[in-house]
Amino acid sequence: MRINRRFLMLALSTALAAPLLVLAADATDAGNPGSYAVRIPVMLAPDAPLQRLLVPAEALVRLQSAGYADLRLFNAAGQPVPMALANVAAETATQEQQVKLTAYPILGTAGAAGLEGLSLRIEERQGRRVVQLNTGSGANTAGAASPQKVLGALLDTRSITAPAARMTLDADLPVGQPVSFDVQVSKDLKNWRPLADTVLYRAEASAPAASLGDNSLALSMADLKDHYLRITWGDAAVTLRGATLVTSRSTALRQRVSATMAAPVLTRPHELTFALPFATPVAALKITPQGSNVLVPIRVLGRNDRNQPWGLLASAVVYRMTTAGKEQTSGPVELQGSSVREMKIEADLKTPGFAAAPEIVLQFEPAQLIFLASGQGPFTLAAGLASSTGAAGAFLPMASLIPGYKAQQENSLPVAQADVAKADITGGSAGAAGPLVAAQPPSEGTPTRTLVLWGVLLAGALALGLMAWALLKQTRQAAQPNQ
Structure with missing residues (x-):
C-alpha cells in the first residue's frame, strides 16, 4: 500500500493545528465590540477631549479579568479609544459627636489663692464625687476651722478617643460680672498645661450667658484620651454643672x-x-x-x-x-x-x-476610565470577554494620556455618563437596586472546556500515531525491492 506524501503532510499539519484552533476559537476578539458580554452607550460631556467615566456595576459583574483587562471603550467606527484606569477619589467627610461631661467640684479652703503647684485627689462623699486639693504633705488644704469653697471643676475625659474640637460650658453666671474661664489639661492631676480660655458675661438675670470672648471654647482638636480637664474662674460666684464636648473626626469615604x-x-x-x-x-x-x-x-x-x-x-x-x-x-x-x-x-x-x-x-470598590474621545460618536463601553487572553495591555499610563500630568488631575476632568438603561446585556437584567447577578451553582467535576481540549489533544495524538505507523510501513515497502 502506497500513501501519498503530500496527503500525509497535510494530515499531520491538521492534527498539530487542531488544539491551536480550539484555543483560538475560545479566545474571542478583544477588538470587536460584539465579542463582549455587555455593551453600554456612553454620553459624553460637551466640548472636552479628555473625560472620565465611572465604571458601572453592569460592567463590573461581567468582567472575566481581575485586572479589568476585558474592558474597552469604542467609538462609532468600532475602534477602541485611548484610555487609562484609575481609582475614584475619596470624599472627605467630617463626623461630629457630642459628649456630655459631668463637672466635679474642686473644694479647697476659702483662703486658697489658686491651684498652681497643688495636685488633686478624687473622693466619694455621700454618693457624690468631689475633688480635694492635695498639698503633698498628706494633709488636706481643708482644715477643721477653715471653711471650704468651690475653687473650680474637674472633667473626666479619659474615655474620649476622638479629637476634641470645642466645648460649651453649662454654668450659672453672676449678673453684670465678666467671668474668665481657664481650661487646663493633665494626665496625673498634678502637672497641668493650658488648653483654652474665654470670658463670659450675663447682662440680666433672665438672660442667658452672652459671650465677650467665645461662648464655645475651641480646643484645637486636642487629644484628651486618658486626660482630665480642670476649669477655674477665680473668685466669681459660678455654678458649673457640666460641659458639652464636641469631638470631630475626618474620614475619607469612597462610595462603593x-x-x-x-x-x-x-x-x-x-x-x-x-x-x-x-x-x-x-x-x-x-x-x-x-x-x-x-x-x-x-x-x-x-x-x-x-x-x-x-x-x-x-x-x-x-x-x-x-x-x-x-x-x-x-x-x-x-x-x-x-x-x-x-x-x-x-x-x-x-x-x-x-x-x-x-x-x-x-x-x-469604584473605578473610573480616563479616556480621549477620539473619533466620532456614539461611544460604547464594552465589558466581559469569554476569554481575556487577547485583552492584555489595554490601559495607558496616566502620564501618557494627560499631557503634563499632575497627581489626582484626572479627578477634575468632565464626567461622561453610562446609559445603563439602554445597555445590551447578555445573561442578566438591570433593576432599581442594581443589576441582578445570577447565583450559579459551584463547579462540579472537570470544566467542559478542559474536557473538550483534552479530547482534541488525544485525537491529535492518535492521528499522529496513525500517520507515523503509515509512514513507517510505506518506508519498509519502498526498501524491499532493493534488498
Whole structure:
C-alpha cells in the first residue's frame, strides 16, 4: 500500500493545528465590540477631549479579568479609544459627636489663692464625687476651722478617643460680672498645661450667658484620651454643672458600587455555596438573613476552582432585628477586595443556621476610565470577554494620556455618563437596586472546556500515531525491492 506524501503532510499539519484552533476559537476578539458580554452607550460631556467615566456595576459583574483587562471603550467606527484606569477619589467627610461631661467640684479652703503647684485627689462623699486639693504633705488644704469653697471643676475625659474640637460650658453666671474661664489639661492631676480660655458675661438675670470672648471654647482638636480637664474662674460666684464636648473626626469615604445578587439555592441550613460569573474583586458582601429577629455568626470562604482548598475571607455576625418598631440589619462583611470565582457562607453550628437563602448584595470598590474621545460618536463601553487572553495591555499610563500630568488631575476632568438603561446585556437584567447577578451553582467535576481540549489533544495524538505507523510501513515497502 502506497500513501501519498503530500496527503500525509497535510494530515499531520491538521492534527498539530487542531488544539491551536480550539484555543483560538475560545479566545474571542478583544477588538470587536460584539465579542463582549455587555455593551453600554456612553454620553459624553460637551466640548472636552479628555473625560472620565465611572465604571458601572453592569460592567463590573461581567468582567472575566481581575485586572479589568476585558474592558474597552469604542467609538462609532468600532475602534477602541485611548484610555487609562484609575481609582475614584475619596470624599472627605467630617463626623461630629457630642459628649456630655459631668463637672466635679474642686473644694479647697476659702483662703486658697489658686491651684498652681497643688495636685488633686478624687473622693466619694455621700454618693457624690468631689475633688480635694492635695498639698503633698498628706494633709488636706481643708482644715477643721477653715471653711471650704468651690475653687473650680474637674472633667473626666479619659474615655474620649476622638479629637476634641470645642466645648460649651453649662454654668450659672453672676449678673453684670465678666467671668474668665481657664481650661487646663493633665494626665496625673498634678502637672497641668493650658488648653483654652474665654470670658463670659450675663447682662440680666433672665438672660442667658452672652459671650465677650467665645461662648464655645475651641480646643484645637486636642487629644484628651486618658486626660482630665480642670476649669477655674477665680473668685466669681459660678455654678458649673457640666460641659458639652464636641469631638470631630475626618474620614475619607469612597462610595462603593453595589449589585444585587439572586438568592442562591440553599441545600443545607448551615452552608451556602455559589459561583460568581465574574472575576472582579469583591470588596464586601451585605448579607441579610430572611425572617425577623435572626442572628447568625458566619464565615465567608472563597476559592477559584474546585481543585483549590477553601480559604477564609472573613468572619462576622449577620442579623435582622426589630427594636421599638424599627428594623436593624448588619453592615457589610469586608472581604478586602478578594477575587474568587466561588464562595461559601458557613453558619455557626451552634445556631439553627439559615431558614432560607439570605439576601446578598455585592459591593465593589469604584473605578473610573480616563479616556480621549477620539473619533466620532456614539461611544460604547464594552465589558466581559469569554476569554481575556487577547485583552492584555489595554490601559495607558496616566502620564501618557494627560499631557503634563499632575497627581489626582484626572479627578477634575468632565464626567461622561453610562446609559445603563439602554445597555445590551447578555445573561442578566438591570433593576432599581442594581443589576441582578445570577447565583450559579459551584463547579462540579472537570470544566467542559478542559474536557473538550483534552479530547482534541488525544485525537491529535492518535492521528499522529496513525500517520507515523503509515509512514513507517510505506518506508519498509519502498526498501524491499532493493534488498
